[in-house]
Amino acid sequence: MAKLNVNLCGIELDNPVIPASGTFGFGYEFAELYDINILGTFSFKGTTKDARFGNPTPRIAETPMGMINAVGLQNPGVDKVISEELQKLKKCFNKKVMANVSGFSVDEYVYTCEKIDKCEQVGWIEVNVSCPNVHGGGMSFGTSPEAAAEVTRAVKAVTTKPVIIKLSPNVTDIVSIAKACEEAGADGISLINTLLGMRIDLRTKKPVIANKMGGFSGPAIFPVAVRMVYQVSHAVNIPVIGMGGVSSAEDVIEMMMAGATAVEVGAANLVDPYACKKIIEDLPRVMEKYGINSLEDLKTLL
Amino acid sequence: MKQSIFRVKENTPLTSTVYKMVLVGDTSDITNSGQFVNIKLDGLFLRRPISVCDCEGDTLTLVYKVVGKGTEQMSKMCSGESLDVLTGLGNGYNTDVSGNAPLLLGGGVGIPPMYMLCKKLISEGKSVSVVLGFNKADEVFYENEFRALGADVTVTTVDGSYGTPGFVTDVMKDREYSYFYTCGPEPMLKAVYKTSVTGGQFSFEERMGCGFGACMGCSCKTITGYKRICKEGPVLVKEEILWQN
Helix, strand or coil, X not given: CCECCEEEXXXXXXCCEEECCCCCCCCHHHHCCCCHHHCCCXXXXXXXXXXXCCCCCCCEXXXXXXXXXXXXXXXXXXXXXXXXXXXXXXXXXXXXXXXXXXCCCHHHHHHHHHHHHCCCCEEEEEEECCCCCCCCCHHHHCCCHHHHHHHHHHXXXXXXXXXXXXXXXXXXXXXXXXXXXXXXXXXXXXXXXXXXXXXXXXXXXEECCXXXXXXXXXXXXXHHHHHHHHHHHCCCCCCEEECCCCCCHHHHHHHHXXXXXXXXXXXXXXXXXXXXXXXXXXXXXXXHHCCCCEHHHHHHCC | CEEEEEEEEEEEECCCCEEEEEEECCCCCCCCCCCEEEEECXXXXXXXXXXXXXXXXXXXXXXXXXXXXXXXXXXXXXXXXXXEEEEEECCCCCCCCCCCCEEEEEEXXXXXXXXXXXXXXXXXXXXXXXXXXXXXXXXXXXXHHHHHHXXXXXXXXXXXXXXXXXXXXXXXXXXXXXXXXXXXXXXXXXXXXXXXXXXXXXECCCCCCCCCCCCCXXXXXXXXXXXXXXXXCCEEEHHHECCCC
């Protein structure tokens, strides 16, 4: 019997598959399609202190084997997330959910995380210091070790749940940032957020996306993600969640061989709403094919 | 929403750029006119959203214009080939509020969703007038199909090479109607908004990521709050529209 379960920061997951923030809403819409309790967990839509509409449209562009988005953290704000979205989720999801939090100042991160930390449904807090689509916040905290550590320290001071820092690949040395977060008390690291990208429409002679640039994701970025997950997981002693272009059970296993404890699936959900369900159902077959008995053992292979 | 495999029964050009594709499959989630489907195509990452032109039994008709790689690939498909399709997307038109003499205004590739709507309104015993707007004579399609449903049909062309010269709104301003429904390019929708003297419903187009409400890629601001074109839309009522520019 293949062992799919993994332990993520002290909480047992039935399997390592986690839909990534921004590709799964607050879960309940996918629950109309299948029982989302089959998931390890999922990371809900990036939440900020105040409600945000996000960027003007078009927010989406296609690329070979991927896409670019510049949604800009559209969300109803932390109070409504807790009073409305999480209540709807409660009716269809009985596992711990991963809360994804973003901010525009250290104080905003602290404010939102402190409130989210009190929600019983929340198992982990994934702190996004890597959103490429907002100015004066998001990614700017994830591009220097000092700023990332400052956010980590401040959030850890007001929370009791495991804090996972989600890192940006748009940096010269991701290892130094991951290490700074670990030293500041992070319980885990997740990576990679999207790569900053851009497309130009030859007919209109303008950028496809209204915000000009956006976050590049999808299978095209998978090798970059595997490389960075490998580098970071071999430099820190806290669990790493690998993500970036994962779209099959084989990709999940490859990410875990690179050193990931669990794996997030993003853009694949947008093309196939059943992507995570299919990956979970496919994992035992692929494990058997490659003679893998337990997923937990994979991260120490390399 | 349902994900299923459809088989291409027919794929024929109506004009030099507009094609009609007839698909056979599980249409059970298509519950309303004005909804759309989202199609996966080999080698392209994102699905392509296409409005439903007609749906009868297990037969789904799409009328689409070749505008990029995805629709170009669709235009080359032959009968017997299969497609991965998400069906039952979007809210669609509400016909309960149409009154007895609704006016339908379609512009170019915004015309297809008007067909299933027209069919529904006529089946409800309403007296339907349709205005179909094109740029020029060789772009005209579906005029006879609308007539066959029993609608009063007027065709306009901007250059006057066919039908009534001018825009759909040139016809609209002289008509009496109980309510209106429209789909077409945004400048046309804005003109219809200004010209209209009753309530109405507008179908919008936007670049989408998923097409089923997950990614927030197609959000717009309305008087009643933020809406996703793919989920709470693509049909918005006149009273809630906030034009962005």
